[in-house]
Amino acid sequence: MSEKYLEDFSSWINQTAQLLRERRWHEIDVPNLIEEVEDLGKSERRGIASQLTRLLLHLLKWQYQPQRRSDSWLDSITDARTQIELAIEDSPSLRSYPVEQLEESYQRARRQAAKQTAIEISVFPETCPYPLEMVLSEDWLPES
Secondary structure (H helix, E strand, O other), X not given: OHHHHHHOHHHHXXXXXXXXXXXXXXXXXXXXXXXXXHHHHHHHXXXXXXXXXXXXXXXXXXXXXXXXXXXXXXXXXXXHHHHHHHHHHHOHHHOOHHHHHHHXXXXXXXXXXXXXXXXXXXXXXXXXXXXXXXXHOOOOOOOO
């Protein structure tokens, strides 16, 4: 079944699911199944980190470019918060991941904010100025 994994991933997934349903354990491509299950966990964490970066980017832009504030920024902030919340609801074991990821995501957001705003990166604080509770809070926005 390893050949099918390399040739037609979608077919491999369907066949693997069927084998699992039928409890045909000896026919399952275990090494590739293990790899895919591990990748699922990585994907969930990457999704949270990506949304946290997007959220922090828009919070920085909101704070440092008040004259350019827009509904689209608010939409992006709201959506990023929602996506993080949904990911944690689906996988409660990831509840602490935003805390672990805050500084790294902030550094990405800081670099992106400098590029997108043409504001010198040194203007943005070197460490995240926002407590995570506020960042994820539904109604909070930073002041100018």
